[in-house]
Amino acid sequence: MLKNFDERIRELFDEHDIDYARVFARSSNVFYQNYDLYVKKGQEFIGRLLVAKAKSEVDYSNPKWYRNIVFDEDALNKLSQLFPERQIKTDYDATKLLKELGSDALSELQTRLKGRSIKNEERR
Numbered sequence: 001m002l003k004n005f006d007e008r009i010r011e012l013f014d015e016h017d018i019d020y021a022r023v024f025a026r027s028s029n030v031f032y033q034n035y036d037l038y039v040k041k042g043q044e045f046i047g048r049l050l051v052a053k054a055k056s057e058v059d060y061s062n063p064k065w066y067r068n069i070v071f072d073e074d075a076l077n078k079l080s081q082l083f084p085e086r087q088i089k090t091d092y093d094a095t096k097l098l099k100e101l102g103s104d105a106l107s108e109l110q111t112r113l114k115g116r117s118i119k120n121e122e123r124r
Contacts, residue, residue: 001058001059001060001062001065002035004058005054005055005058005060006022006035008054008057008058009037009050009051009054010022012050012053012054013039013047013050016046016050018039018040018043018046018047018050019039019040019043020037020038020039020040020047021037021038022035022036022037023035023036023037023038037051062092065090065092069091070091070094070095071091071094075094076088076089076090076091076094079094079097081116082109082112082113082116083097083112
């Protein structure tokens with residue numbers, strides 16, 4: 001989604017003769033990077049409109065893209081291992097699974113955790 005947003009916003013800025021700069025900055029957090037857009041003074045209004053347009057076109061605000069907001073990376077990895085058929089990669093995927101399981105979520109998790117520990121013991 002971010003790749004699609006970046007490609008689309010560059011297309012839109014170029015089509016509308018917006019002078020812009022893209023800035024990528026590192027952080028001390030290895031899982032985090034800044035991406036900033038700057039437009040020439042006087043072009044801010046059209047720039048904001050084009051950003052909103054690009055975001056809507058690439059489904060930017062859809063929760064299915066969220067990661068590590070509800071579930072940390074370890075929880076997502078564990079759920080992905082316990083439910084390989086679900087291909088859990090995002091908070092949305094994990095939340096959808098738990099919603100579908102409903103009141104059976106805890107017992108299903110326990111069953112899968114027990115099954116996994118039995119397989120690990122058999123390997124030893």
